[in-house]
Every structure is written in C-alpha cells, then in structure tokens.
Amino acid sequence: MGEKSWLWRAVFGNWQDRLTKLFAGVLLLQYVSWIVEEDYVWLPETARLVTATLLFVFVVELFYGINRWIRLPIQLAGVIVATGLTSGYSPVSGSMRTLPKAGQLLVDNAGQLHPFIWFSLGAWLVYLLTMWCVKEKKRIYFVMLFSVLAMGIRDSFSLIILWDELALVICSGLCLLVIRHIVQLKSKSPTGWSHIADYPATFAVTIVLLLVLTMGFGALAPETGSVLTDPYTLYKNWQGEAVPVSGKGKVSSSTPLSAPGNATSGYSRNDESLGGGFDFDYTVVMTVESTNRSYWRGESRSLYNGSGWESSEEERQPGMTGIAAGNTLASDPLMQNVKSKTIEVRQTVTIEKDEQFPVLFGAFAVSKVESINGGTGGFERLQWSPTQASLKWPEATRTSRIPYPNTYTLVSEVPYIDEAGLRTAQLEQSDRRAVEQYLQLPPSLPPRVRQLAQEITQGAANPYDKAKKIEQYLQMNYKYNNKPPDTGKSKDFVDRFLFEVKEGYCDYYSTAMAVLGRSVGLPTRWVKGYAPGDTVLQDLALDGALPQGVIDPNGAAVYTVRNSNAHSWVEVYFAGWGWIPFEPTSGFAMPVLQPAEEPAAVPETEPVIETPVAPVEENSDWGKPASVAVTAGSVVIAAAVVLLAWLYRRPILRLLERIGWIEKLGLGRKREPATLNQQVIVAFGKLLRRSKRKGYGAYEHETARETMRRWSRKDAWLAKDLEALLAIFEKAKYSNNPITPEEWSKASAITNKLRKEL
Structure with missing residues (x-):
C-alpha cells in the first residue's frame, strides 16, 4: 500500500x-x-x-x-x-x-x-x-x-x-x-x-459495544433508592430529620416517608377530593418581576362538597368575557363601589416550565393584561371570569396545541388592609342573596364544626374580628405536616382535620377557615395559586439580616416561584369593602402592602440660574475610555467598596444615625418607637438566626412551638427556659394583650442566657 x-x-x-x-x-x-x-x-x-x-x-x-x-x-x-x-x-x-x-x-x-x-x-x-x-x-x-x-x-x-x-x-x-x-x-x-x-473493526466494535451497553443499561434502568447515602444526609436522618433532595421532588430519609399515592407539590388540577400527602418538588415554575411582593392567585372555588371544592352552578354558567390589550377588565359586581383603597402592582410573569396551566397567575385582583409574549396578540384565547377574578386559559385552547404564554405582563389593584374600616363592615340581609353561594355548606357537615366556629368567634363584635379569630385559632392550634396521617374516621374533610387528624398542610387550613367562616355567617371562597417565592434581598430583610428601612421586604424584586410554593388560602367578603385575603396556614404570612405616603409639599424657592458649561471639543480625548484595564479596574474597585459597605453596614448605619444623616440621605423612614410586643418578636427572631450557626435553627415548615419542642428534645435542660420564652413570644405575636415590662425583662434575660449556653 x-x-x-x-x-x-x-x-x-x-x-x-x-x-x-x-x-x-x-x-x-x-x-x-x-x-x-x-x-x-x-x-x-x-x-x-x-x-x-x-x-x-x-x-x-x-x-x-x-x-x-x-x-x-x-x-x-x-x-x-x-x-x-x-x-x-x-x-x-x-x-x-x-x-x-x-x-x-x-x-x-x-x-x-x-x-x-x-x-x-x-x-x-x-x-x-x-x-x-x-x-x-x-x-x-x-x-x-x-x-x-x-x-x-x-x-x-x-x-x-x-x-x-x-x-x-x-x-x-x-x-x-x-x-x-x-x-x-x-x-x-x-x-x-x-x-x-x-482488523480494526473487530477491536473497535468490541470497545464501542462495551461502552454503549454500559452507558445504555445505566440510562434505561429504572430509578431505585440509594443504597448508600452521603454523610450529611446520614447525620440528619440519624437525628430523625428528612433531607429534601433539591429539585428532584423526593425526600431522603432513613425510613420510607412516601406512602403509596403520595404526589409532589404543585398547582392542583382537581380539588374535589382533598387530602393525602405529598413530597416537596423544588422545580422552578416561573419568575415574577413585580413592583410588590404578593401571592400569585390562580382561581377560586365556592362549592364545598364535604371532601373538597368544586365550581358552583353560578361559576359553571357562561359568564366570561373577552380581553383586549391594555383595556380595564370587567369587575365583579361584589367589588363595585367598594371603600377599600388599592395599590397598583405591575407583574411580568415568565414561565420556566414546559407546562400549560388552566389560568394565568397574578396578584389579586387583576385589572389589566398589558402584553402576552411581549406583544399585544393572543388575547382572543384568554377568558376573564369577573366573579372568580381569574384569567382562564380554556381547555379548548390547551388541547389545540396553542402554546401557553411564555411570558405575560399584568396590572393588579391589590386591596390595602384597612382594619379600622373593615371592622365597620356589616352584612345586611339585603346583601345575603348576592353572596348566597359563598355561604353554602353541605347538609352532612357535622354539628360540632358549627359549634367550634361559635366558640372561636365568641366575643367578636364584627365580621372582621370573627375572621381574624378563626385565622389565628388555626395558625396556633394545628401542626403543619405535608404527610398528615390518614387516621380519621369522619367522612367530612374539615371535621376530620379539626377534631381527629389535627395536622395538615395549606389545603387543610384554608378549607377549614372557609367552612368555619361560613358557619358564623362570613361569605368565603377557597383560593389556590402560589406563595410569593424566593428573592435574595427580600428574604434577608424578612429575616432581619438587613437593617430596617434600608429595603422594603414587600417591594419590587424578581421572585423565583417553585412547585414547592404551590399554596391555597381564603378570601372573605365584607360588605362595602370587597374580598379580602386571609392566611390561616401555620408558618405562612400574607404579604401586607401599605399605601404610598403622600409627598410633602415642596416650598417655593428662587429660580436657579444655570451656569453654561463649555462644550467639549470634538477631537478631545475627554470622556473616552483610557483603556479596558481602567474600566475593569473601576468595576473591581466599585465592587470592593460595595462589599466593604455591606460587611460593615451596621456600624456605618449606626454612625450615620448618631450624626443625623440617616434622614438626610434618605436611608430610612421615621418610625414610631417599637412596642414591647415588637421587641419580643425581634429578639426571638435574632435568637433563631444566631442559634442556627451553632447547630440549632428553625426549619421552613415549622412553627415556633414545633421548633422549641425539637430543641427541648435535643437538650432537655433547656426545656424550662424555652417554654417560658415561647409563651411570651406567642403572647406578643398572636394576642391582643400588650407585653408587660416584667415579661419583656424576663424574655430578654432568657434570650441572653440561651445565646451563651447554646
């Protein structure tokens, strides 16, 4: 050759x-x-x-x-x-x-x-x-x-x-x-x-076949649980704690947690029969660039059947309207001429998951659809249901291979919670017919549910206080559990939760509040969607890692929403004020939005005479970058300054506050002196954050009481102090009674002691 x-x-x-x-x-x-x-x-x-x-x-x-x-x-x-x-x-x-x-x-x-x-x-x-x-x-x-x-x-x-x-x-x-x-x-x-x-073919075929078979069998083999586990998970399981496997929709544990039939968290499609357990799935569903933190509402249900929720006869009747880009949507008759002040919230939703939903998600209540996929087309596929305040993506659209919007921009009018005004709302007999479907209860509802509702709201002088008492009762007396035991005998879902199982997740809490509210004459509806999601700066502010006033935890940000954020809550109707959302689930908090403060009047001043600036010569080198290195160096220096300012933010802010520059620089707002109740809550939060560095800390799904009990089981000698501190904290956070100076001193002494001993 x-x-x-x-x-x-x-x-x-x-x-x-x-x-x-x-x-x-x-x-x-x-x-x-x-x-x-x-x-x-x-x-x-x-x-x-x-x-x-x-x-x-x-x-x-x-x-x-x-x-x-x-x-x-x-x-x-x-x-x-x-x-x-x-x-x-x-x-x-x-x-x-x-x-x-x-x-x-x-x-x-x-x-x-x-x-x-x-x-x-x-x-x-x-x-x-x-x-x-x-x-x-x-x-x-x-x-x-x-x-x-x-x-x-x-x-x-x-x-x-x-x-x-x-x-x-x-x-x-x-x-x-x-x-x-x-x-x-x-x-x-x-x-x-x-x-x-x-003879290259013999040699090459053998090697290729071996590699293909090895990798092919591995790829096609069914999923099985891990035989061995990493040391971190092994330690956590030894402590009796489950470790979420991020993004996989599974939970790793030394014992099988997933009973047959368990699903993963996500937006539900059928709510006629609630219950069962689920595993947290941390897959990203969407990102929401919003001017305010909010719950992202999907749709509501009003007919409780004893096992779950269905659309009522009124909701099933054709009552939806078409949508045009930028036009104000038709309002619910119950929301016309209401006294509630609202805040305009603008959201751009970007769907990160290849999935079609029956609705478009947005803050309550959507007033306009500005764009779909960056344009003004495609609105003919949407339907607006005023009575449910929901943007529907009809079944016919979903089955005709028309793609679900990748991104859309909505404008919402979110009601401001005016507690003083809401306490004046009274449902007149003439209003009851308009809200009849929201007072429906099945004949099979056990009497003890109605009796409990009467006991909880005893002493409440108005509908708003009744709703708040029910909300607080559920938050404080029932344990959150994404895999509640199926041990109850009652056929009614709410009755079984309240009196037998006594633990569950959002569907349990929200359904229970809706039914308890109807039992005392409150028009309610069950709502599902997503909790706000995660964003770095807002979470730092909520946790207290950022000084108060530096950033608004409910302000503008890009929120990452996952399947684990799927949630349900309750809306209660108040005559003359409209639908108001409530959050009864233990461990969750509804974002509270405040109206923008009126700008102070600017005093008239003498006109400013501007001094003309000499123009820069066209051939001058002024204003041009000296070099890429200079630009890169400037970026590095600026980043270093920002990092140092962040690391030493607290001493810097204290110094600025002492010399009176906080208000001059606009870094803070005037605040009323913190009450003893607020000081107890802040001190408790600081204790949780500092204890986390020493191997303690609170889990996302836990209430304060569950956290303290877990600490007590871990170190029994702390139980007495933890129980005393918990009692003061719960009074400060949930009771209408003020904390006394003696209780504040006791709480302060306990927190200082625990910081040293933990």
Whole structure:
C-alpha cells in the first residue's frame, strides 16, 4: 500500500489525537451546561459565545497536518471574530499618524469586545489546557474525579440538576482512558498493534459495544433508592430529620416517608377530593418581576362538597368575557363601589416550565393584561371570569396545541388592609342573596364544626374580628405536616382535620377557615395559586439580616416561584369593602402592602440660574475610555467598596444615625418607637438566626412551638427556659394583650442566657 497523501493525513491521520480533543471538548461543554443552569451567572450571549469558541477550536484542531504555530493564530482570529459578532462590534476609524492617536484608536476598537472577549479567550485557553491534561492517564483520572466531585456536591446541595452532565463527564472520561490505552499499546507493542490495525473493526466494535451497553443499561434502568447515602444526609436522618433532595421532588430519609399515592407539590388540577400527602418538588415554575411582593392567585372555588371544592352552578354558567390589550377588565359586581383603597402592582410573569396551566397567575385582583409574549396578540384565547377574578386559559385552547404564554405582563389593584374600616363592615340581609353561594355548606357537615366556629368567634363584635379569630385559632392550634396521617374516621374533610387528624398542610387550613367562616355567617371562597417565592434581598430583610428601612421586604424584586410554593388560602367578603385575603396556614404570612405616603409639599424657592458649561471639543480625548484595564479596574474597585459597605453596614448605619444623616440621605423612614410586643418578636427572631450557626435553627415548615419542642428534645435542660420564652413570644405575636415590662425583662434575660449556653 502506497504512502498516504497529504490530504488524507491532514484529515484522517492520528485519529487517537482527534478523538482525545473531541472528548475533551465534550467534557468542557458539561461545565458550560452547569453554569447555564445557575441563576444570574452568565448571560445567554456569553453561553453561546463560549460554546461557539469550543466548537471552532475543535474544528481547527481537526486539521492535524497544519503546523501548531499556524493553528493557534487561526484559532485566536476566530475567537476575536466570534466575540465581535456577539458584542455587536462596529469598526471605528481615525488617524494613526501619532502614537497616542493610534493607541486611542486601538482602545476604541478593542474596548467594544469587553467583557465578552475575556470569556472567549478563557474558554480557548482552558480547552488547550484540557487537551494537554487528558494525554496521560493520571491526569485523566484527576480531571474525572474533580469534575464528578464538583458537580456531585453542587447537585446535592442546590436546586439544580446535573445528572446528565455527570453521566456525560463519566462517559467522556471512559472514552479518554480507552484512547490512552490504545496509544500505549501502539507504542509498547508495535507488532500487536500492526495485527489490530489490519482488523480494526473487530477491536473497535468490541470497545464501542462495551461502552454503549454500559452507558445504555445505566440510562434505561429504572430509578431505585440509594443504597448508600452521603454523610450529611446520614447525620440528619440519624437525628430523625428528612433531607429534601433539591429539585428532584423526593425526600431522603432513613425510613420510607412516601406512602403509596403520595404526589409532589404543585398547582392542583382537581380539588374535589382533598387530602393525602405529598413530597416537596423544588422545580422552578416561573419568575415574577413585580413592583410588590404578593401571592400569585390562580382561581377560586365556592362549592364545598364535604371532601373538597368544586365550581358552583353560578361559576359553571357562561359568564366570561373577552380581553383586549391594555383595556380595564370587567369587575365583579361584589367589588363595585367598594371603600377599600388599592395599590397598583405591575407583574411580568415568565414561565420556566414546559407546562400549560388552566389560568394565568397574578396578584389579586387583576385589572389589566398589558402584553402576552411581549406583544399585544393572543388575547382572543384568554377568558376573564369577573366573579372568580381569574384569567382562564380554556381547555379548548390547551388541547389545540396553542402554546401557553411564555411570558405575560399584568396590572393588579391589590386591596390595602384597612382594619379600622373593615371592622365597620356589616352584612345586611339585603346583601345575603348576592353572596348566597359563598355561604353554602353541605347538609352532612357535622354539628360540632358549627359549634367550634361559635366558640372561636365568641366575643367578636364584627365580621372582621370573627375572621381574624378563626385565622389565628388555626395558625396556633394545628401542626403543619405535608404527610398528615390518614387516621380519621369522619367522612367530612374539615371535621376530620379539626377534631381527629389535627395536622395538615395549606389545603387543610384554608378549607377549614372557609367552612368555619361560613358557619358564623362570613361569605368565603377557597383560593389556590402560589406563595410569593424566593428573592435574595427580600428574604434577608424578612429575616432581619438587613437593617430596617434600608429595603422594603414587600417591594419590587424578581421572585423565583417553585412547585414547592404551590399554596391555597381564603378570601372573605365584607360588605362595602370587597374580598379580602386571609392566611390561616401555620408558618405562612400574607404579604401586607401599605399605601404610598403622600409627598410633602415642596416650598417655593428662587429660580436657579444655570451656569453654561463649555462644550467639549470634538477631537478631545475627554470622556473616552483610557483603556479596558481602567474600566475593569473601576468595576473591581466599585465592587470592593460595595462589599466593604455591606460587611460593615451596621456600624456605618449606626454612625450615620448618631450624626443625623440617616434622614438626610434618605436611608430610612421615621418610625414610631417599637412596642414591647415588637421587641419580643425581634429578639426571638435574632435568637433563631444566631442559634442556627451553632447547630440549632428553625426549619421552613415549622412553627415556633414545633421548633422549641425539637430543641427541648435535643437538650432537655433547656426545656424550662424555652417554654417560658415561647409563651411570651406567642403572647406578643398572636394576642391582643400588650407585653408587660416584667415579661419583656424576663424574655430578654432568657434570650441572653440561651445565646451563651447554646
């Protein structure tokens, strides 16, 4: 056989090296996929640029016959071109007669590539380094071990899923090891290799078949529970605590928690029979960019059948209206001419999950639909139900393969809770016919439910106080449990929860409040949707990690809403004031929005005479970036200043407060002195946060009482102090009676003692 041609060698020669570079690139792409899964790390353009860079470098590396010192400049040129296309580079022309002008021209052109150029250059250099690393078995083992550990730890302790990336990393590593083995065989045993080279199909088919079968059986095998577990989960299970597996919709425990029939959390489709348990699923459903924190309402139900909720006859009758972009939606007759003040809340909802819902979600109550998928089309597919205050995505639309909106913008008029005004609301006999469907109760409802409602609301002088008493009673006397025991004998869902099971999740609490409220004459309806979700700054403010007044915990933010945030609550109708939401579920709090303060009148002043500013010469260098390095340095310095200000925020704010600059700088608002009740609540919250650093702390699903009992079981010698502190805290938070100075002193002494002893 004659000598191979130059073209053949350039394209097909040294195939081991080409496959090595291919699998090295596949391995790096798993890191790109990982970073894309992370929130707020890379822009989509950055991910596309890095992927394109890796692909271009690999294509150039395929031409093995080209000298390396020629390939490298080609790759660099390709990286720069790709970066220019990504960053929208526009050539800048100018004079190059002098060195300063030539340098400025270079800065003007190169500066447009910032900051994308650093990512593309970094990807290129990392690819070159990786190709060098995977040419020895020891380094391949190191790369595989590092990748598996890094991705495995991140997958285990975050809400992202990296199973596919881990599988491809392992597959790439195995292929690289096989290639290294072939290379060593070729160098150490030329005779044996020449025999294999004569019959390559036999050797190649065996290896490929082995890898395909190994990875294929692993991919197609049914899911099973883990035989071994990590030390963290093992320790938590030993303590009797379940560890959520983030994003997987499962719970890891030493004992099987999921009874047959358990579902995962999410927006329910059928509510006619409530109950059973569920596992928390932390998959992201949507993000909501909103001017205020809120519950994201889906739809309501008014007919209680003894087991769950159905649409009433009035709700099933055609009463929906069409929608036009930007037009004000028709209002519920019960919400016309109400006295409640409202706050305009604007939300842009982006659906992150490939799923169609029967409704569009928004804060109560939606008044306008501004856009769907960024435009003003597609509104003809929506239906508005004024009586349910719901934006319906009809079944006919969902089954005709019309895609559910990826994003939509709504405007809502959220009622402000005016407790003084609501206490004046009285339901007249003439109003009862209009709300008759919201007072419905099944004939089979056990009498003891009505009797309990009378006992709870005894002494309440008005409908609003009755609703508050029922809300507080349920919050304080029933335990939250996403897997309540199915031990009750009563056929009625509410009766079984109140008197037999005595624990459950939101559907139990909300249904119980709706039925108890109707039992004492309160028009109620059951509502389902999503709790607000998570956002970094608001959660820090709610937890007390940020000083009061620096950020409004119910203010504007982007909220990440997961399946675990699926929720149900209650709305109560007050004559003349409309529907008002209530939150009876233990451990949850309804966002409370306050009306914007009226701006103070600005005193008239003498007109300001502006001094003209000399225009900047057109050819002057003023205002142009000196260099990319200066820009990058400025960003680093600014970031360092912000970081230091954050780390030392409390001393800085205390200093500004002492010298009277807080109000001048607009960093805070005048507040009334905190009451003793508020001081007890704040001190209790600080104790929970500080105790978390020492191995204690409260779980998201726990009430304060459940947390204190768990601490007492862990350290019995703390039980007396914890019980005393809990009693004062519950009085401060839930009772209408004020905390006495003696109780405050006692609570302060207990918290100081516990901080030292925990």
